[in-house]
Amino acid sequence: MNQANSFNDIILPESMKKTYKCDFCEKTLPKRFFVHKNIGQEVPEHRFCSRECKTNWCSDLSKKA
Numbered sequence: 001m002n003q004a005n006s007f008n009d010i011i012l013p014e015s016m017k018k019t020y021k022c023d024f025c026e027k028t029l030p031k032r033f034f035v036h037k038n039i040g041q042e043v044p045e046h047r048f049c050s051r052e053c054k055t056n057w058c059s060d061l062s063k064k065a
């Protein structure tokens, strides 16, 4: 009877819907972006729109620590 409902079960994973933003300035990332990987951190991967943002983010982090 409600065969059409089965199509509602197809849901895209959250990661496919979401566009990534720069972790420093929160601009949407360009096609080429910088990644900072730090395994062992709570968030192992951070993305940045530019090298400057990555550098600034890193120095911000060391100030907080």
Ligand SMILES: [Zn+2]
Pocket: 022, 023, 024, 025, 026, 027, 048, 049, 050, 053
């Ligand atoms: Zn940025």
